[in-house]
Amino acid sequence: MSRHPPDRTVVTGVLAGLVLLGGCLGGLGAPTDDAVGPKEYPDRPPTVDAETAGPYVAAYEEAYRHNRIVEEETETIQEVVVGAGVVSATERGDGYEVVVSVGFYWTFGDDGSGQPTGIADGRPYEATYFVNATATERLGDTL
Numbered sequence: 001m002s003r004h005p006p007d008r009t010v011v012t013g014v015l016a017g018l019v020l021l022g023g024c025l026g027g028l029g030a031p032t033d034d035a036v037g038p039k040e041y042p043d044r045p046p047t048v049d050a051e052t053a054g055p056y057v058a059a060y061e062e063a064y065r066h067n068r069i070v071e072e073e074t075e076t077i078q079e080v081v082v083g084a085g086v087v088s089a090t091e092r093g094d095g096y097e098v099v100v101s102v103g104f105y106w107t108f109g110d111d112g113s114g115q116p117t118g119i120a121d122g123r124p125y126e127a128t129y130f131v132n133a134t135a136t137e138r139l140g141d142t143l
Contacts, residue, residue: 036077036106039066048133053096054086057129060136061100065122075108078116087126095132097139102127 042059045052062082069080082104089098103124109117127141 036070036080038070039063044131044133044136048095048131050089050091050096053098053131054089054100057089057098057131057136058084058086058100060129061102061127061138064127064138065102065104069104069106069122073106073108073120075118076110078107078110080104080106084127092130093132095130095135098129098131100127100129101125102141 039062041063042056045056048056061084065082065084066080069082070077082102084100084102087099087101089096101124102122104122105119106122107116107119111117123143125141125143128139130137130139
């Protein structure tokens with residue numbers, strides 16, 4: 001399978017959405033009393049088809065990336081924002097191969113007043129999955 005760089009239009013849209021989402025959530029560095037913890041993975045849709053496979057995989061990858069950040073970050077995390085958009089959903093055998101484009105960032109640390117000491121911008125990437133009625137398999141990514 002040949003690898004292609006993420007489509008700039010999709011990546012730009014995902015990143016713009018992240019910026020807007022950050023503003024809706026109170027902006028970057030909004031103080032929080034709650035530690036950021038793991039995010040639950042979405043339930044697989046009752047019927048996996050051309051319309052449900054893409055949105056399900058996008059939500060799954062958002063939880064996956066969020067949880068990886070929470071597991072790997074050594075500083076106190078204040079906020080994690082992940083956005084995934086469907087690039088393609090192609091029928092393969094008894095399921096679908098789905099490619100999603102992902103953008104993400106997180107804020108960390110505490111300057112003593114509840115404000116973060118840093119922000120980490122993740123490099124946009126694409127992730128590929130195979131999903132059917134009984135399995136969700138992450139095949140890899142371009143990170």
